[in-house]
Amino acid sequence: xxxxxxxxxxxxVVIEVGQEISEAVQAKxxxxxxxxxxxxxxxxxxxxxxxxxxxxxxxxxxxxxAAAVAELKExxxxxxxxxxLKSRTVEIPVCYGGEFGPDLEFVAAHNGLTPEEVISxxxxxxxxxxxxxFAPGFPFIGGMSEKIAAPRxxxxxxxxxxxxxxxxxxxxxxxPIETPGGWQLIGRxxxxxxxxxxxxxxxxxxxxxIVFKKITESEYHAWEGSRDAENP
Amino acid sequence: xxxxxxxxxxxxVQDLGRYGFQKYGVIVxxxxxxxxxxxxxxxxRNAENAATLEIALVGPAVQFDNDGFIALCGGDLxxxxxxxxxxxxxxxxxxxxxxxxxxxxxxxxxxxxxxSGGISVPEVMNSRSTYLRAEIGGFHGRALKMGDLVEVNxxxxxxxxxxxxxxxxxxxxxxxxxxxxxxxxIRMIRGRQYDLFDEQSKRRVFTEPFSVSAxxxxxxxxxxxxxxxxxxxxxxxxxxxxxxxxxxxADGNPIVLLADRQTTxxxxxxxxxxSVDLPLVSQLKPGNRLRFQEISLEEAQQLWMEQEQKIRxxxxxxxxxxxxxx
Numbered sequence: 124x125x126x127x128x129x130x131x132x133x134x135x136v137v138i139e140v141g142q143e144i145s146e147a148v149q150a151k152x153x154x155x156x157x158x159x160x161x162x163x164x165x166x167x168x169x170x171x172x173x174x175x176x177x178x179x180x181x182x183x184x185x186x187x188x189a190a191a192v193a194e195l196k197e198x199x200x201x202x203x204x205x206x207x208l209k210s211r212t213v214e215i216p217v218c219y220g221g222e223f224g225p226d227l228e229f230v231a232a233h234n235g236l237t238p239e240e241v242i243s244x245x246x247x248x249x250x251x252x253x254x255x256x257f258a259p260g261f262p263f264i265g266g267m268s269e270k271i272a273a274p275r276x277x278x279x280x281x282x283x284x285x286x287x288x289x290x291x292x293x294x295x296x297x298x299p300i301e302t303p304g305g306w307q308l309i310g311r312x313x314x315x316x317x318x319x320x321x322x323x324x325x326x327x328x329x330x331x332x333i334v335f336k337k338i339t340e341s342e343y344h345a346w347e348g349s350r351d352a353e354n355p
Numbered sequence: 356x357x358x359x360x361x362x363x364x365x366x367x368v369q370d371l372g373r374y375g376f377q378k379y380g381v382i383v384x385x386x387x388x389x390x391x392x393x394x395x396x397x398x399x400r401n402a403e404n405a406a407t408l409e410i411a412l413v414g415p416a417v418q419f420d421n422d423g424f425i426a427l428c429g430g431d432l433x434x435x436x437x438x439x440x441x442x443x444x445x446x447x448x449x450x451x452x453x454x455x456x457x458x459x460x461x462x463x464x465x466x467x468x469x470x471s472g473g474i475s476v477p478e479v480m481n482s483r484s485t486y487l488r489a490e491i492g493g494f495h496g497r498a499l500k501m502g503d504l505v506e507v508n509x510x511x512x513x514x515x516x517x518x519x520x521x522x523x524x525x526x527x528x529x530x531x532x533x534x535x536x537x538x539x540x541i542r543m544i545r546g547r548q549y550d551l552f553d554e555q556s557k558r559r560v561f562t563e564p565f566s567v568s569a570x571x572x573x574x575x576x577x578x579x580x581x582x583x584x585x586x587x588x589x590x591x592x593x594x595x596x597x598x599x600x601x602x603x604x605a606d607g608n609p610i611v612l613l614a615d616r617q618t619t620x621x622x623x624x625x626x627x628x629x630s631v632d633l634p635l636v637s638q639l640k641p642g643n644r645l646r647f648q649e650i651s652l653e654e655a656q657q658l659w660m661e662q663e664q665k666i667r668x669x670x671x672x673x674x675x676x677x678x679x680x681x
Binding site: 134144180188261278291 | 374375376377378379380381382479480488489491544547570574590592593594595596597598599600604605606617618619620621622624627628629630652653655656659660663
């Protein structure tokens with residue numbers, strides 16, 4: 124597989140593994156991330172894996188761009204030595220529509236469906252977590268049906284409540300904390316995704332499998348106050 | 356101890372940021388103007404990464420509960436101690452019971468208060484920076500309020516001796532402030548998606564002025580002016596962003612991502628602010644105007660190294676000045 128390298132400003136290199144989201148590209152991203160974690164170059168500050176890329180941050184005092192790229196080119200040749208991580212399955216309960224999902228109607232209308240059909244399609248998929256990013260514990264999830272795809276908002280909302288479930292393009296995800304964002308909002312989960320007190324502060328990790336489960340508003344409220352929200 | 360008598364607009368505890376957790380989506384946070392933060396610490400002989408108070412636009416009233424040194428660096432928000440105007444960019448000896456207040460902003464909008472010994476708050480994920488949206492780090496994960504009592508590490512003994520010598524006379528030296536401006540020229544490297552923009556946008560980003568919108572905060576500054584557009588509209592696969600990434604949503608108004616930026620983004624990046632110019636951006640107020648000027652990656656890294664060299668020299672000069680108080 125071919126890799127390309129390009130600068131992200133004057134403090135980071137982006138390794139591009141592929142141009143499209145696929146399981147093969149995703150596996151490479153995870154493997155390179157694992158390598159960077161187990162054998163970090165001494166100039167590396169940290170790395171951010173994404174769908175098709177890994178950004179490697181460095182301090183130009185320790186290594187400048189060309190030197191960092193040269194070392195990374197050698198590192199990515201070693202990916203065969205690493206075996207893939209095992210994946211877990213996590214169920215995410217969601218209360219769809221209403222005040223929790225103000226854009227459910229938009230997503231339905233955009234695709235010529237009823238809101239119930241959108242929910243049915245969203246809960247029947249098998250998803251995998253491609254990356255955690257944007258906000259603490261925020262999962263970017265692959266595997267959503269294109270039948271419920273919807274464009275990002277032209278201008279991002281200034282405030283989205285924590286634990287809101289959204290759709291952007293062919294992606295779906297959950298906002299773990301209140302944040303601005305451009306996704307179409309379809310529902311809300313009682314589960315906490317960001318756990319700053321834990322050593323790994325994110326419920327979900329890249330590579331996890333996910334299923335969404337529809338719950339009612341009263342189930343949502345019962346769940347939200349329970350210990351289940353802490354330990355699913 | 357610092358007693359907060361008045362909160363100000365947004366006063367938060369910051370250090371140089373929370374690194375190593377971006378892969379879990381945890382943002383870096385940290386001082387918006389890292390240069391001013393570092394210098395303020397160096398002036399009072401703290402480690403560069405010691406926690407300071409970042410004071411935005413409308414300053415708080417802070418009472419000092421101990422004798423010690425402070426330094427104020429960054430935007431000039433007209434600081435006064437016990438009603439008497441004080442200079443920025445130098446160490447100031449303050450007595451127990453003195454009160455620091457602020458007036459109208461003269462330059463910039465963020466001032467860093469370093470206290471000798473450093474502000475003492477628990478580390479969360481290796482940093483004392485406040486992460487407001489996640490309500491962690493800093494002082495209980497939030498901006499300071501009236502009545503808060505903020506702990507300060509005790510003054511090292513050798514500084515206490517210097518304090519009693521310094522308190523009898525005014526310090527007669529200071530370090531130079533950066534060239535903060537309400538209409539700066541900001542050097543910018545081409546972004547990873549620069550070539551996806553149409554010819555007009557690629558040209559205009561370097562020729563037209565942009566103004567800072569009121570919808571601007573520690574996460575990012577929204578800019579208004581000329582609208583930027585892609586050759587072909589389309590969605591992008593989300594990838595990492597950095598301090599100073601300039602991304603352009605479909606509405607065409609660029610956003611400069613700053614200290615509290617998200618870790619990844621799906622909007623195309625037309626450019627990236629050179630790291631040495633980030634303090635100039637972070638000190639802009641809504642309504643200020645900026646222009647972008649193209650710079651190569653090599654030049655940007657060269658400027659960064661020159662600035663680091665300059666900070667090292669300043670550190671040595673400051674140490675020599677402190678020797679005079681021994």
